[in-house]
Amino acid sequence: MAxxxxxxxxxxxAGAHVADQVGFxxxxxxxxxxxxxxxxxxxTGLFMAVVGTLLAVLIRLQLGWPAHQWTLVGKxxxxxxxxxxxxxxxxxxxxxxxxxxxxxxxxxxxxxxGFGNYLIPLQVGARDMAxxxxxMLSYWVALLSALVMLASFFVTxxxxxxxxxxxxxxxxxxxxxxxxxxxxxxWILSMALFIASFTMSSLxxxxxxxxxRARGMSMxxxxxxxxxxxxxxxxxLLAFPPLTAAAVxxxxxxxxxxxxxxxxxxxxxxxxxxxxxxxxLLWQLLFWFLGHPEVYVLILxxxxxxxxxxxxxxxxxxFGYRIQVYCLIAVGVLSMVVWGHHMFxxxxxxxxxxxxxxxxxxxxxxxxxxxxxxxxxxWGGKLRLTTAMLFTLGVxxxxxxxxxxxxxxxxxxxxxxxxxTYFVVGHFHFMIGGVTLLATFAALYFWFPKMxxxxxxxxxxxxxxxxxxxPFFTVFFMQHFLGLQGMPRRxxxxxxxxxxxxxxxxxxVISVAALTLMGAQLIFLANFCWSLARGRRAEANPWRxxxxxxxxxxxxxxxxxxxxxxxxxRWPYEYSVEGFDADYTPQTVSPREVPVTA
Amino acid sequence: xxxxxxxxxxxxxADTESVQRHDLVQLGVWxxxxxxxxxxxxxxxxxxxxxSASDWTPIELPWMLWMSTAALVASSVAFERGRFASKRxxxxxxxxxxxxxxxxxxxFLAGQVVAxxxxxxxxxxxxxxxxxxxxxxxxxxxGVHVVAGLVLLIYTVTRIWDVGxxxxxxxxxxxxxxxxxxxxFLAVLWLYVFVLVSVF
Numbered sequence: 121m122a123x124x125x126x127x128x129x130x131x132x133x134a135g136a137h138v139a140d141q142v143g144f145x146x147x148x149x150x151x152x153x154x155x156x157x158x159x160x161x162x163x164t165g166l167f168m169a170v171v172g173t174l175l176a177v178l179i180r181l182q183l184g185w186p187a188h189q190w191t192l193v194g195k196x197x198x199x200x201x202x203x204x205x206x207x208x209x210x211x212x213x214x215x216x217x218x219x220x221x222x223x224x225x226x227x228x229x230x231x232x233x234g235f236g237n238y239l240i241p242l243q244v245g246a247r248d249m250a251x252x253x254x255x256m257l258s259y260w261v262a263l264l265s266a267l268v269m270l271a272s273f274f275v276t277x278x279x280x281x282x283x284x285x286x287x288x289x290x291x292x293x294x295x296x297x298x299x300x301x302x303x304x305x306x307w308i309l310s311m312a313l314f315i316a317s318f319t320m321s322s323l324x325x326x327x328x329x330x331x332x333r334a335r336g337m338s339m340x341x342x343x344x345x346x347x348x349x350x351x352x353x354x355x356x357l358l359a360f361p362p363l364t365a366a367a368v369x370x371x372x373x374x375x376x377x378x379x380x381x382x383x384x385x386x387x388x389x390x391x392x393x394x395x396x397x398x399x400x401l402l403w404q405l406l407f408w409f410l411g412h413p414e415v416y417v418l419i420l421x422x423x424x425x426x427x428x429x430x431x432x433x434x435x436x437x438x439f440g441y442r443i444q445v446y447c448l449i450a451v452g453v454l455s456m457v458v459w460g461h462h463m464f465x466x467x468x469x470x471x472x473x474x475x476x477x478x479x480x481x482x483x484x485x486x487x488x489x490x491x492x493x494x495x496x497x498x499w500g501g502k503l504r505l506t507t508a509m510l511f512t513l514g515v516x517x518x519x520x521x522x523x524x525x526x527x528x529x530x531x532x533x534x535x536x537x538x539x540x541t542y543f544v545v546g547h548f549h550f551m552i553g554g555v556t557l558l559a560t561f562a563a564l565y566f567w568f569p570k571m572x573x574x575x576x577x578x579x580x581x582x583x584x585x586x587x588x589x590x591p592f593f594t595v596f597f598m599q600h601f602l603g604l605q606g607m608p609r610r611x612x613x614x615x616x617x618x619x620x621x622x623x624x625x626x627x628x629v630i631s632v633a634a635l636t637l638m639g640a641q642l643i644f645l646a647n648f649c650w651s652l653a654r655g656r657r658a659e660a661n662p663w664r665x666x667x668x669x670x671x672x673x674x675x676x677x678x679x680x681x682x683x684x685x686x687x688x689x690r691w692p693y694e695y696s697v698e699g700f701d702a703d704y705t706p707q708t709v710s711p712r713e714v715p716v717t718a
Numbered sequence: 719x720x721x722x723x724x725x726x727x728x729x730x731x732a733d734t735e736s737v738q739r740h741d742l743v744q745l746g747v748w749x750x751x752x753x754x755x756x757x758x759x760x761x762x763x764x765x766x767x768x769x770s771a772s773d774w775t776p777i778e779l780p781w782m783l784w785m786s787t788a789a790l791v792a793s794s795v796a797f798e799r800g801r802f803a804s805k806r807x808x809x810x811x812x813x814x815x816x817x818x819x820x821x822x823x824x825x826f827l828a829g830q831v832v833a834x835x836x837x838x839x840x841x842x843x844x845x846x847x848x849x850x851x852x853x854x855x856x857x858x859x860x861g862v863h864v865v866a867g868l869v870l871l872i873y874t875v876t877r878i879w880d881v882g883x884x885x886x887x888x889x890x891x892x893x894x895x896x897x898x899x900x901x902x903f904l905a906v907l908w909l910y911v912f913v914l915v916s917v918f
Contacts, residue, residue, distance in 0.1 A: 250742050323749050331740040361753045362760030368855060369764065377845035380768060397773035397848060405767070406760055 152252035153678055157259050158238030159571060162564075164259075165229030168266055170645075172221035173638050175214050182206050184631025186615050199278065211612040212281035213299045217273070219284030220307070224314055225266050227418050227556045233262065233321050235563050236349045236421065238571065240325060242669035243346050245334025245686045247679045250327035251320075258320035265313035272306035280307035283610065285407055288381035288400045292373045293388050305374065308367050315360045315367075325353035334668070336688035340445070341707070343667050343692040344438065347445050348424025351452040352417045359413035359456065366406035373398070401466055408459035415552045416455040420448060422559030423490060426515040428692070429566050430494065432665040433509035434501025435703050437693035440493040441718070447486035447493075454483045464535045473532040480530035484523070491519050507581030508663075511562035514589045515555050521593075522550025525600060540610075543603025549596040561588070561644070568651065569658030573674045576651040580643055587640030594633040598626055664704050667692045671706050690716045743896040751903050754863060758907065761856060762914065768848050769918065775847045779916055780836040786829025787912055793822030794905040797871075801898050804878075804885035812885050813878060816894070819901065820871040823864060826908075830861055849915070856911050860904070867904050870897045 148156060178201075181190060189204040200210030237255065241248055249255045272279045281299025282291035286307065294301050329342070329350045342350075369380040377394070381403045384396030427438050438444065460468065460476035468476075494516050503509070525547040528534040538544060561584075569575045607620055614620045661670040668686055669676065686708045694705040697714055705714045768774070800815020834857070837843075837850070844854045874897045878890050885891060 251746060319753055323746055326749055327740075327742055327745050331738055331742060331745060333739070357749060357753050358756050361757035365757050365760035365764065368859070372844065372851065372855065378851040379773075379845070379848065380764065380851065384773075397768075397771040399767065399771070402764055402767050406764065409760070 150256060152248070152256045154237045154241050154249045154252070154255060155571070155676065155680075157255050158234050158236070160259050161229045161234035161237060161262065164263060164266060165226050165231075165234055166645075166648075168221050168225035168229065171270065172218050172226055173641065175218040175221070177635065177638055178206070179211070179214050179218060180631040180634040182211055182612065183614070184628050186613060206612070208612045209281060209298050210278065212283075212297065212610065213273075213279040213303065215610055216281050216283050216286075216299070216307075217269075217279045220269065220280075223284060223414070223418070223552065224311070225269065227552065227560065228314075228318065229262065229266075231425075231556055231560045231563070232349070232352060232417060232421055233258075233318070235345075235425065235560075235567070236321065236325055236353070238567070239345055239669065240328050240349055241332070242570075242672075242676060242680055243343050243667050243692075244329055244332060245337050245668050245681065245688060246328055246332035247681065247685070249324045250332055251324050254320050255324050258317045258324070261313055261317035261320070265310045265317060268306055268310040268313060272303045272310070275302035275306065277301035277303055279303040285411065286370070286403075287407075288370065288373070288403050289383075289386055289388070292370055292381050292400075292403075293386070293393065294374055295391075296388055305371070308371055308374075312364060312367050315364050318356055318360060322353040322356040325349055326357065329353075334685050334688055337707075340442070341688055341691050344424040344427040344441070344444055344448075345421070346424075347448055348420040351448045352420045355413045355417050355420075355452055355455060359410050359417070362406050363410035366403055366410075370403065401463070404463050404466060405459070408462045412459040412462065413455045415548075416451060418552050418556050420451065422515060422556045423494075423519070424448070425559050425563050426512045427494060427497070428667070429508050429512045429562050430497045431693050431695055432566075432663040433504040433506060433512075434498060435504075435695050436497070436501045437691075437695055437718070438493070439496035439499070440489075441691065441693060444490060444493055447490045450486040451483060451490075454479065454486070458483060458530075461530050461532075461535070464532045465539045470532075477530060477532045481527070484527060484530070487523060491516065491523065494519075506565070506663075507576070507578055507585055508562045508566035510582065510585045510589075511558045511565065514558040514585070515562065517589075517593075518550050518554040518558060521597070522547055522554060525550065538603055540608055541603035542599040542607045542609055545609050546596045546599030546603060549599070554592055554596065557592070558589070561585075564648075566663070567669075568648075568655075569662045570669055570674050570676070572652055572655070573658055574651055574655030575658045575662060576655060577647050580647045584640060584643045584647065587643065588637060591633040591637035591640070595630050595637065598630050598633075602626060602630075661706075666694055666704050666706050668707055671708055691718045693718070741892050741896075743892055744899065747896045747899050751900070754903075754907070757859070758856075758910070761852070761859070765852050765856075765914065765918070768852070771848070773847070774849060777837070777842050777847060777850045777853065778840075779853070780833040782829055782833040782836055783912060783916075786826045786833065787908065789822050789829055790826040790905050790908050793819045793826065794902050796822060797898055797901050801894055804891065804894055807884070807886050809878075809881070809883070809885050812894075813875070816871065816878070816897075817875050820868060820875060823868050823871060823901075827861060827864055827868075830857055833857075853915050856915060860908055860911050863907070864904055867897075867901050870900055 147153075151157065178193070181188075181193070190201065191204040194201045194204030197210075200207055200213070237249070240246075277298035277300070279299055280286065280291070280303040281297050282288075282304060286304070290296050290300055291304050294304070329346060333342070369378070372378040373380050373382055373395070379395040379398035381400050382393065382395035382398040383400065386393045386395060427444060431438050458476060458479045460472055461480045464473055464476070525543065529538060529544060529547055565576055565581055602623055605620075605623055607614060607623055615624065658674045660672065660674055662674075663670070668688070671686060672681060688707045689710050690705065690707055692707055694707070694709075694714070694717060696703045697705055697717055700714055796815050797819035798815075800812045800819065803809075803815055804812035834854070837853075842850050844851055874893050877893060878885055883890055885894065
């Protein structure tokens with residue numbers, strides 16, 4: 121039998137007994153095993169989440185108590201908060217880096233790259249990803265990208281300050297604000313590395329799902345988790361390259377004197393810039409061509425994972441599996457053609473605005489069907505409120521609430537009023553903040569036993585859930601109303617405006633809730649670390665679930681499946697088949713033993 | 719969808735596991751090309767938008783571009799002749815055809831560098847006009863992909879150089895097919911870029 125070259129890469133590390141022989145470094149650090157890489161992504165992402173959370177603490181300190189002097193914090197951060205008073209430039213860097221780190225380095229790494237890598241081969245019945253070496257490379261480029269982004273805090277002028285969207289001219293003129301200097305250059309380089317790494321990951325996801333499914337695992341027998349990773353990887357492949365193009369042009373504008381995004385007559389620091397003829401809107405078009413599909417890249421896996429956790433704790437199939445799949449596909453297609461709804465106030469033609477409004481509202485149809493089906497999955501089920509289930513219910517709650525706000529923002533007429541206010545901040549924190557965060561926690565509690573062979577503590581998990589869910593809802597629900605009162609985002613000294621002074625009380629409540637939320641994450645971190653060492657030993661299938669990863673040991677051995685790959689006989693939601701004692705039937709059980717219901 | 723039976727390298731696994739549904743190299747190449755298409759689509763839309771500004775002054779393109787174009791097209795033809803030879807089992811002419819393709823690819827890159835030097839000698843730099851900015855960025859981006867293609871071609875040549883390796887089936891045939899896809903794509907992409915910068 122011939123080998124094709126890519127297989128040579130994993131020949132080097134083949135098999136369980138070979139894996140036992142390779143040293144610690146090849147096994148746990150420079151490993152090509154998808155499970156190790158997935159966990160590496162998750163740990164890196166969790167570290168970045170801690171950084172992003174600390175930035176949010178500083179933001180909320182400023183907004184809750186604008187005049188207060190934080191002497192101790194000032195000693196820790198002498199550059200940004202000399203004497204305990206935050207500088208406006210530092211505030212801009214904080215919001216920029218908080219957004220960038222949470223979107224690209226936390227949610228993308230943990231939920232998409234982390235769980236994607238861990239779950240896809242296990243759930244489709246493959247021994248590893250299609251290109252294991254590329255997979256390893258993807259992680260190390262991702263780590264480099266994160267390090268470059270973190271390094272930007274320590275260069276002259278500090279981190280980038282042009283917002284996570286990096287709109288020019290702030291991002292294109294190095295002398296604009298301190299963060300527009302080296303910080304912005306490193307931001308662009310880090311994003312280029314991120315895109316390269318994410319592209320490698322996506323290639324692996326698509327090829328593995330497309331090509332390495334076990335026998336009997338037809339596309340319509342794949343779990344919704346795998347389906348959502350599949351759609352999200354395709355979106356990543358198609359939507360990320362345009363940002364690479366934009367980043368190249370932005371670098372040239374900054375360092376080589378071109379004028380892609382810089383118009384003529386621009387005066388910065390009392391100096392007329394030599395640029396002419398460029399258009400800042402061009403950046404917005406290219407950025408949002410990436411940026412909008414990117415939010416679906418993140419939220420689709422969150423929804424897919426939620427749909428897979430539900431049946432394990434309702435003991436009945438997910439409602440409307442086929443429709444869910446079609447909805448995922450429809451959302452994927454539509455997400456590529458709605459980017460203009462981020463630019464309603466950019467002076468676009470009203471006809472374009474009309475189109476983008478219609479296209480955006482069209483997306484709400486498959487998304488609503490998806491959400492209603494998730495609720496339908498609860499109907500008549502025997503609910504078991506474990507921590508993973510609570511977080512999944514939280515996903516549904518946030519998805520409904522946040523999605524409702526999206527109706528207003530997707531409509532050009534309403535968006536004209538709400539654009540760049542806290543209404544937007546509240547909305548996107550519910551969606552790509554909350555839905556994805558809660559799904560990440562649900563997934564961590566659900567698959568932790570599979571990953572590490574031990575279970576997380578359930579009681580502390582529930583405390584963690586309530587101290588996450590209630591403060592999170594408070595913070596971002598209230599921010600919608602701040603937006604309705606006209607409070608603009610990214611304003612450091614909002615109290616300078618008389619009409620905003622009466623929002624002070626609300627901002628204090630939001631800050632207290634936000635600090636509670638952040639403090640509660642310490643419970644999670646403690647539970648995570650404690651359970652790694654001391655958690656209760658987990659059996660192969662602690663949740664009595666049906667997908668393939670639960671048919672192997674916890675943690676699964678190198679190569680995932682022992683002597684032979686599994687053969688799949690049924691869909692992944694075979695729960696409570698009538699007339700049979702066991703209320704779940706794994707996908708590998710033959711139809712002779714238990715009839716196939718779908 | 720052809721089901722290929724490949725032996726997987728897990729020692730504890732059964733000898734053959736019939737799992738792989740597609741040629742992974744070819745599939746990977748096609749997906750990568752999709753990302754390259756999106757990259758150049760973004761550059762194209764930027765080009766069209768930027769072109770509508772009043773300060774767009776076209777630069778005179780170097781005649782050398784025609785030479786490099788000829789070299790790249792000839793390279794594609796040479797590769798295709800080599801590939802046909804490999805299918806008919808004529809290993810020697812296959813090796814020469816694909817090696818010639820790699821050589822012509824190098825000549826193409828040299829031609830691009832000469833074209834750049836010609837522009838610089840005439841005082842046309844990256845920021846001289848939006849047209850020159852796009853010209854340099856598009857040719858450089860394409861050039862980077864050609865360098866990647868050359869690495870793939872040279873790798874292919876080394877893999878098929880051993881006399882006695884049959885080229886009409888198995889791994890060598892799939893490798894040749896995948897690098898052919900990539901290499902022809904780069905030629906077509908260059909024709910596209912050339913038309914874009916010279917006509918529009």
